Structures are given as structure tokens and as C-alpha cells.
Amino acid sequence: MLYGSIEAGGTKFVCAVGDENFNVVDQTQFPTTTPDETLARTVKYFKKFDHIDAFGIASFGPIDIDKNSDTYGWIIKTPKKGWSNIDFLGKMKESFHVPMFWTTDVNGSAYGEYVSAKRHDENIKSVSYITIGTGIGMGSVINGDFLGVKGTPEFGHIKVKRHRDDLDFKGTCPWHGDCLEGVASGPTFEARNGVKGQDTPISDPTWDIIAYYAAQAVVDLTVTFRPDKVVLGGGVCTPEFIAKVRAQFTLLFNNYLSVGSLEKYITGPEIQHNGSATFGDFVLAQKAIDDEKKNIEVGE
Incomplete structure (x- = not known):
């Protein structure tokens, strides 16, 4: 096979x-x-x-x-x-x-992380994956199925509350200006300061601003989908950045609901070397075989 x-x-x-x-x-x-x-x-x-x-x-x-x-x-x-x-x-x-x-x-990555998480914790029922890179996307897997039927979520285009030190930045999204993608994706570093994200030291305040927006995204996921785990992937999401998101989430969420340990709730990908989507695709390929067999049985 x-x-x-x-x-x-x-x-x-x-x-x-x-x-x-x-x-x-x-x-x-x-x-x-x-x-x-x-x-x-x-x-x-x-x-x-x-x-x-x-x-x-x-x-x-x-x-x-x-x-x-x-x-x-x-x-x-x-x-x-x-x-x-x-x-x-x-x-x-x-x-x-x-x-x-x-x-x-992003759904491919979400599925890979979902299956990986379930391998060591059978209580995991849902995983949401947010990728923050050139753009921002989100995929959620709930009991083995993706969120979205007619279309996939365009989560990168949710509206966010502007950071008080970022009010003059118009955003980069050609459709919505300052939606989540427009203020928190990778290209917004250079749009703000003329310096790419990978060349911006983690001590630069821009990282805190973007972490503030990313934390809002995690809050929105938490109160709407209630996932067991939120994975942050993509080029922006270094371990240092994820730590900043956890800190901002703590302030914004104000312990409204119990999510357990933030180190386990808001994480980077378990699958190393950007392999989440590849692993997820392999599992989905097997799912395509299984689905085809079911359709044939139903047809019969």
C-alpha cells in the first residue's frame, strides 16, 4: 500500500x-x-x-x-x-x-495533528490548527470530521480588536484591511517596519502586537468550538512567539472557562519538520479508500 x-x-x-x-x-x-x-x-x-x-x-x-x-x-x-x-x-x-x-x-495539517494527539491521548476529540505565515488559515477536526461542509472556514478574515499601539496600521488584506490576516500574518512585519519577521528580534514590540491578535483568535476558537487543543503552526509560530500568545490569552480570557494547562492547550505542532500536512494527507488518503468502499456498499 x-x-x-x-x-x-x-x-x-x-x-x-x-x-x-x-x-x-x-x-x-x-x-x-x-x-x-x-x-x-x-x-x-x-x-x-x-x-x-x-x-x-x-x-x-x-x-x-x-x-x-x-x-x-x-x-x-x-x-x-x-x-x-x-x-x-x-x-x-x-x-x-x-x-x-x-x-x-491547513485541514491537512489539522488532521495530522489530530491523529497524532489521539495516539497518546484517547480523550482528545477535537483539535484546531491555526497557521500563521504568508496568510492565516484555520482547520478544525471534531470526532474525525472537518468543520465546514459547503466550504472551509475562512478564519483568517475574522475581525479583531486593534492593539492600542497599532491603531495607525491599516492592515494588508486586500479585501478587509485589518482583519486577522491583515494585521497578524507574516507580511505585516515588513508592512509595518520594513523588516521581515525572520529578521525581527523577538524583543521587538511588533511580536507582542501580533501575539495579541493571535490570542484573540484562540479566544474565539475556545468560546465557539471548545476544542481540546489549539495548535499554532506556520512560519511566524516559533516557541518564543507561542509563549507570548499564551501570556496574552491568559490576560484576554481571564480564566472564563477551564482549558487545563496552557502548555498542553496552546501548542506548536507535535509532528516535526513541517510534517503535519504530509502525515495528515496519508491518513486522509486511507480515509478516501474507506469512504469509497462505504459508497459502493451503500450503492449495492
């Missing part, structure tokens, strides 16, 4: 093949260029193997996940130049006639 994982990002594609135990047996990555070039390179990579039994595909978006939609499997209106209205899933199915699970990039 071999599973294919495609972590399709706006900057790069990470493609991997896993075995029946969801371990990586081969992996590659390459830049996201034009749709034709990038998807052709993806197909070529997987064609090297004798067979792939199923795929888990986690893509940047927005994407269409509604199976009753005419554009199911498409990347729809996206700020990534040249990638709007691309039938991603359809192009993969032209080359591989196997089950495929189609979801967002």
Missing part, C-alpha cells in the same frame, strides 16, 4: 509517498509556478512509482470542497496569480484513477 500526499502551497508544492504505516518513503518539493507546469511536475513525480493506491491533497485556496458543486475540486478565486478557477482535482484524476481526498492545506 502506497499513499500519495500533495501539500500544495502558494510558494511551493511538497509531494510525498508513504507506506501502510503512514511513514514517508520518498519526498520532493518544488516552487509553485504556473498551474500547467506545477501540476505536470506533480504528476511526473508520482508516475515514478509502480502504483499509488490513494491521494490526500491539501491545497492553498480558497478551494471548492462541496461535492455537489460544478467546481468541486477547483482552486477558485485566489490571490495567487494565474491559479484562479483551476480544476486541480480533475487534472489529478486524469492521470490517476484512485481515491482522492481533497481539502485545504
Whole structure:
């Protein structure tokens, strides 16, 4: 049994093949260029193997996940130049006639972290994953199912209360200005100060401002979905930054509900080396096989 994982990002594609135990047996990555070039390179990579039994595909978006939609499997209106209205899933199915699970990039990571958490704590029923990088996204898994049916949550576009020292910053979101993504994503460092986040020392006050916004996001998740765990991933979420988010969460939440130890409630990814989505995709590929079998049984 071999599973294919495609972590399709706006900057790069990470493609991997896993075995029946969801371990990586081969992996590659390459830049996201034009749709034709990038998807052709993806197909070529997987064609090297004798067979792939199923795929888990986690893509940047927005994407269409509604199976009753005419554009199911498409990347729809996206700020990534040249990638709007691309039938991603359809192009993969032209080359591989196997089950495929189609979801967002952050959902792939969320599922990987959910399964990983349950392996050592069977009481875990739900995990929410927030990625803070070039953009901001969120995926939630509840009892093995994703939040969202008609579409995936666009959590990066929630409104947040502005930090008192950040009122003059207009935000970077082309649609909403100062939504969560517009004030807390990676590019906002340079937009504020002319210096990229990776070059900004953790002592810089900008980190505290962004942690304040991220903590609001965790508060919103806590009072709406009540997850067992919130994972913070993406390029912005260093251990030092996550510690700042915990501190801001404590102040904002004011111990309103019991969430247990913050070190266990608000964490970085358990799966190392940015492997959450790859692992999640392997498990979702198996889920695609299981779902197809169920559909056949129901049809019979």
C-alpha cells in the first residue's frame, strides 16, 4: 500500500509517498509556478512509482470542497496569480484513477495533528490548527470530521480588536484591511517596519502586537468550538512567539472557562519538520479508500 500526499502551497508544492504505516518513503518539493507546469511536475513525480493506491491533497485556496458543486475540486478565486478557477482535482484524476481526498492545506495539517494527539491521548476529540505565515488559515477536526461542509472556514478574515499601539496600521488584506490576516500574518512585519519577521528580534514590540491578535483568535476558537487543543503552526509560530500568545490569552480570557494547562492547550505542532500536512494527507488518503468502499456498499 502506497499513499500519495500533495501539500500544495502558494510558494511551493511538497509531494510525498508513504507506506501502510503512514511513514514517508520518498519526498520532493518544488516552487509553485504556473498551474500547467506545477501540476505536470506533480504528476511526473508520482508516475515514478509502480502504483499509488490513494491521494490526500491539501491545497492553498480558497478551494471548492462541496461535492455537489460544478467546481468541486477547483482552486477558485485566489490571490495567487494565474491559479484562479483551476480544476486541480480533475487534472489529478486524469492521470490517476484512485481515491482522492481533497481539502485545504491547513485541514491537512489539522488532521495530522489530530491523529497524532489521539495516539497518546484517547480523550482528545477535537483539535484546531491555526497557521500563521504568508496568510492565516484555520482547520478544525471534531470526532474525525472537518468543520465546514459547503466550504472551509475562512478564519483568517475574522475581525479583531486593534492593539492600542497599532491603531495607525491599516492592515494588508486586500479585501478587509485589518482583519486577522491583515494585521497578524507574516507580511505585516515588513508592512509595518520594513523588516521581515525572520529578521525581527523577538524583543521587538511588533511580536507582542501580533501575539495579541493571535490570542484573540484562540479566544474565539475556545468560546465557539471548545476544542481540546489549539495548535499554532506556520512560519511566524516559533516557541518564543507561542509563549507570548499564551501570556496574552491568559490576560484576554481571564480564566472564563477551564482549558487545563496552557502548555498542553496552546501548542506548536507535535509532528516535526513541517510534517503535519504530509502525515495528515496519508491518513486522509486511507480515509478516501474507506469512504469509497462505504459508497459502493451503500450503492449495492
